Amino acid sequence: MSTIGQTQLQQHGYQEVVLYWAVKLQSGEWVGDETLRLVQLQGQEKVGDLFQFQLSLRGNTDASGSTLTFDALLGQPITIGIVYPKLGSTPQDFKAALAGSSLPGMVLRSGIVASMAMEQPGSYQLVMRPSLWQLTLTNGYQIYPQLSLRDVIAKVLKQFGITYSMMGITGSSNPALTRVQDWFQAGETALAFIQRIIRKAHIFFYYQHQPWVDEVIFSNSTDYPWALPEQPKLRYTYSHLPAQHEDDVVTHYHYQQHMVSSSVAATQTRQQAAWEADTVANTQSYQGKSDTAEGTLPFYVYKIYQYGCSDQEAQHEADTQQQMINASATEFSGGSQSPALQAGYKFSLADQQGESHTPNPIQPSLAGQTFVITEVSHQVSIDGQYQNTFKATEPQGLITAFSIQETHQGSVLATVVDHGGGGSAVSAGEWKYYAPAVFDLELQQCRDRNSADSVLQAKGVFVQFSVQGTQSEPCWVKLAAHMQNIPEVGATVVVTRANDDSELPEIQSIVQNNGTKVVTPSGWTASTHVGSQYSTQYGDSQSIRFGKLSQVCLSEAIGIVQEAYDSGQYRDSSYSQGASFSYATAEEGKQGLLSRSKSWGCTYSEHYGQKSWSHSEIDSSYSEQLMVDTESHSTIQNKSLSYSTIGETEQHSEILKDTHSYSTVKGLSYSESTLGSVESKSTIKEDNIQDSLIKGDSISTHQVDGLSDSTQTMNQVSSSMTASTQSSTSAIGTTTSANVIGSATQGTVMGVSMTSSAIGLTYSANVVVSSTAVNTTGVSVSETTVGSSVATNITGASVNTSVVGASTNTNVIGSSTDVGVTGTSTRVSVVGESTQVNVMGVSNDVSVVTSSNSVSVKDTIAVVDVVASGVRFQTSPDLVKTEIIGTEISLLSAIKLIM
Numbered sequence: 001m002s003t004i005g006q007t008q009l010q011q012h013g014y015q016e017v018v019l020y021w022a023v024k025l026q027s028g029e030w031v032g033d034e035t036l037r038l039v040q041l042q043g044q045e046k047v048g049d050l051f052q053f054q055l056s057l058r059g060n061t062d063a064s065g066s067t068l069t070f071d072a073l074l075g076q077p078i079t080i081g082i083v084y085p086k087l088g089s090t091p092q093d094f095k096a097a098l099a100g101s102s103l104p105g106m107v108l109r110s111g112i113v114a115s116m117a118m119e120q121p122g123s124y125q126l127v128m129r130p131s132l133w134q135l136t137l138t139n140g141y142q143i144y145p146q147l148s149l150r151d152v153i154a155k156v157l158k159q160f161g162i163t164y165s166m167m168g169i170t171g172s173s174n175p176a177l178t179r180v181q182d183w184f185q186a187g188e189t190a191l192a193f194i195q196r197i198i199r200k201a202h203i204f205f206y207y208q209h210q211p212w213v214d215e216v217i218f219s220n221s222t223d224y225p226w227a228l229p230e231q232p233k234l235r236y237t238y239s240h241l242p243a244q245h246e247d248d249v250v251t252h253y254h255y256q257q258h259m260v261s262s263s264v265a266a267t268q269t270r271q272q273a274a275w276e277a278d279t280v281a282n283t284q285s286y287q288g289k290s291d292t293a294e295g296t297l298p299f300y301v302y303k304i305y306q307y308g309c310s311d312q313e314a315q316h317e318a319d320t321q322q323q324m325i326n327a328s329a330t331e332f333s334g335g336s337q338s339p340a341l342q343a344g345y346k347f348s349l350a351d352q353q354g355e356s357h358t359p360n361p362i363q364p365s366l367a368g369q370t371f372v373i374t375e376v377s378h379q380v381s382i383d384g385q386y387q388n389t390f391k392a393t394e395p396q397g398l399i400t401a402f403s404i405q406e407t408h409q410g411s412v413l414a415t416v417v418d419h420g421g422g423g424s425a426v427s428a429g430e431w432k433y434y435a436p437a438v439f440d441l442e443l444q445q446c447r448d449r450n451s452a453d454s455v456l457q458a459k460g461v462f463v464q465f466s467v468q469g470t471q472s473e474p475c476w477v478k479l480a481a482h483m484q485n486i487p488e489v490g491a492t493v494v495v496t497r498a499n500d501d502s503e504l505p506e507i508q509s510i511v512q513n514n515g516t517k518v519v520t521p522s523g524w525t526a527s528t529h530v531g532s533q534y535s536t537q538y539g540d541s542q543s544i545r546f547g548k549l550s551q552v553c554l555s556e557a558i559g560i561v562q563e564a565y566d567s568g569q570y571r572d573s574s575y576s577q578g579a580s581f582s583y584a585t586a587e588e589g590k591q592g593l594l595s596r597s598k599s600w601g602c603t604y605s606e607h608y609g610q611k612s613w614s615h616s617e618i619d620s621s622y623s624e625q626l627m628v629d630t631e632s633h634s635t636i637q638n639k640s641l642s643y644s645t646i647g648e649t650e651q652h653s654e655i656l657k658d659t660h661s662y663s664t665v666k667g668l669s670y671s672e673s674t675l676g677s678v679e680s681k682s683t684i685k686e687d688n689i690q691d692s693l694i695k696g697d698s699i700s701t702h703q704v705d706g707l708s709d710s711t712q713t714m715n716q717v718s719s720s721m722t723a724s725t726q727s728s729t730s731a732i733g734t735t736t737s738a739n740v741i742g743s744a745t746q747g748t749v750m751g752v753s754m755t756s757s758a759i760g761l762t763y764s765a766n767v768v769v770s771s772t773a774v775n776t777t778g779v780s781v782s783e784t785t786v787g788s789s790v791a792t793n794i795t796g797a798s799v800n801t802s803v804v805g806a807s808t809n810t811n812v813i814g815s816s817t818d819v820g821v822t823g824t825s826t827r828v829s830v831v832g833e834s835t836q837v838n839v840m841g842v843s844n845d846v847s848v849v850t851s852s853n854s855v856s857v858k859d860t861i862a863v864v865d866v867v868a869s870g871v872r873f874q875t876s877p878d879l880v881k882t883e884i885i886g887t888e889i890s891l892l893s894a895i896k897l898i899m
Helices: 091-098 131-137 149-159 190-201 311-329 554-566
Strands: 018-024 030-032 037-046 052-058 077-083 107-118 123-129 139-148 164-168 180-189 204-210 213-219 233-236 249-257 263-271 283-289 298-305 330-336 346-350 370-381 386-393 411-417 442-447 455-465 475-479 485-487 492-497 505-512 516-518 541-545 572-576 717-741 744-768 771-777 780-786 789-794 800-804 807-822 827-831 837-849 853-858 863-867 870-874
Touching (some): 018 037, 037 077, 052 107, 077 091, 107 131, 107 204, 131 180, 131 190, 131 213, 139 149, 139 190, 149 190, 149 213, 298 311, 455 505, 541 554
Parallel strands (some): 233 249, 233 346, 263 298, 475 505, 541 572, 717 744, 800 853, 807 837, 827 853
Antiparallel strands (some): 018 030, 018 077, 037 370, 052 123, 077 107, 139 180, 249 330, 263 283, 330 386, 346 370, 370 386, 411 455, 411 492, 442 455, 455 475, 485 516, 492 505, 863 870
């Protein structure tokens, strides 16, 4: 017998580690080891991230067997079991564990089937991920209104059926609970949305595995669960014997301590919105510091919020950041044979040694120390080999990943201050109207010695950063390249680095301002807009406008505008100082349409100026007014001059009620009209009363070269005139007068009356039903020069009474024909002294008198001078007083005259 083909063997018995797996199908059935054997398992877990396990499966293909499709597995719950066989587990125990029974020592990992692959015949690869991984496959555009951060996470998870727990988010000052607002998922995946917002409150998550369920645990506290509740401590033992595996040892380790920031100074800045107050939006900063010494490497945390903020929240931020720094300061890494190690869970180190191992004690400083796991990777194969590697840190810190980048970077909110620093914002009462002094432009040079343009005279303002509140020193900041204006003192601005290679700090934008000051070299800006637009505005306005060179009195202007608006009558009130000019033209020039307007309502206008000038050239003008009442007052203190040149004018007026006209001329009133042809017609249905009071001279001259025709039809006429001296001169070529008077009563009382007429030819026809004339004349001088006179009088009854103190009558008649037909004539003449001179060329005097009574009482006539150029009268008679009382005239019959 050959001795070559032999060897000595050691019997191992059962494999060191047993793997189980099972997938629950939609039908409720399980697929597991009885179909595909799990031969290898690799997995990675990390706090605040998705775990992943890769399963290598083996199985035999049988054409007569049932068909299992990948679609039936994808997305279905899967659970993996890892257990050391020395604990006495069997496949039935795994099934019992899946049914809910508790088996000590068996470690479960659950998730969903994320992918399935097949390789060479009988070889398959399955990837298990957490249920939370499904949220990487969907996104959305959605607002979650009025929720705390914790509640919005819960709402998203419920939407996708994810099992979760918020037991680690507690505390009255926890920002995940205190801040309630709207949250916006703007196209990102649901998981990215959750991961983004949980960073706001420094929340991390890990998993708690149960049969068929991987529950997501959210927390931002340092209360970590134990990875090995029954035996929380792990021993460090290095085995010199192969294939000796124990589940309570750390096979190797590496402890490292890092240099970190020395302290934390947190600033929370509340940025006010423009719509929150009438004044400019401002900022309010709140401070918090960690309880560690500031040191030389402080970490400044800067957060900007639109609401909330307090010193308490800033302090909570500083403390939380310090806990995260503490967690990142140390790292305990190594390897272990315990499959129970899991990210987010803690364990302790022990220095006990196994009975069968050579003593190799751990570092005494690590004995009894506790660490919380942040990462762990698993490797296990069917041959029973299990090993993991892990990273851990001290549990006093917060295992949410720390990043010094987790602060607002790239820009800072700042407040514009005056150049002396410490300048305050515009007071609450000044926000409506700014004085120019609220803008403070400051210049500073930027130099480049190697450049032809070596100096830039940069324009900017002084600002105070909000990152350290009032402790920040004011500094000068340049305006951005696109800016032509500076904001007022007190305005909030955003300070960033220039968007070029210069790295200059500059004001990139203005959060909100109520005013600007142009800082261009000319002091002007330009704006051109091409395109049509619609504009709608609802609301009132108050505006004040001063010119570039105006002498400004802002308080007076404010008072005028405010008083007008406060009256409640006006939608808009404005003040403008300085002249303005405008020019407008129609598209077609003079013939085109320039403007058209309509207005409803009352208008009031006041204008004060040294001169008002207006010029218009209009081909056709049309004006129509309908007024209930109109009142016009005009006071011209010096001279009023008006010229009108009109081709043809036509005026129509209808006055439904009384019309009154009053004119007082203290100086000379002169009117001159040159008219081609005039036609005037007046119909007065009621009384017509005219009163004139002329304290000086009144001169009226009419020259009619053609025919003057005047017709008056009156029911009753009453005329009264009182004059100290009356002088009337008429030179008429031909006059025709026709009067039809029902009843006429005329009374004249004259001190001196002088009448001179030079008439070429006159025709007079009077038809009087009844005429009563009473004349009381102190002195009467009458001189008539008539070339030819034809007078026809037909009088039904005539009573003529003349009382003349003195009368001088001179008639020079070339040819006179006088025909008198009198029915009854009574004439009484009482003449004290009478001188009568008649010089006649030819005189025919025919009198037919049936009855005539004539009474004449005459005194002594005064003096009559006849001069070549006219008639001159001089008289100084005694006072004559005539009184007529109780005169009654009745018309008893009528006379019909047929011509």
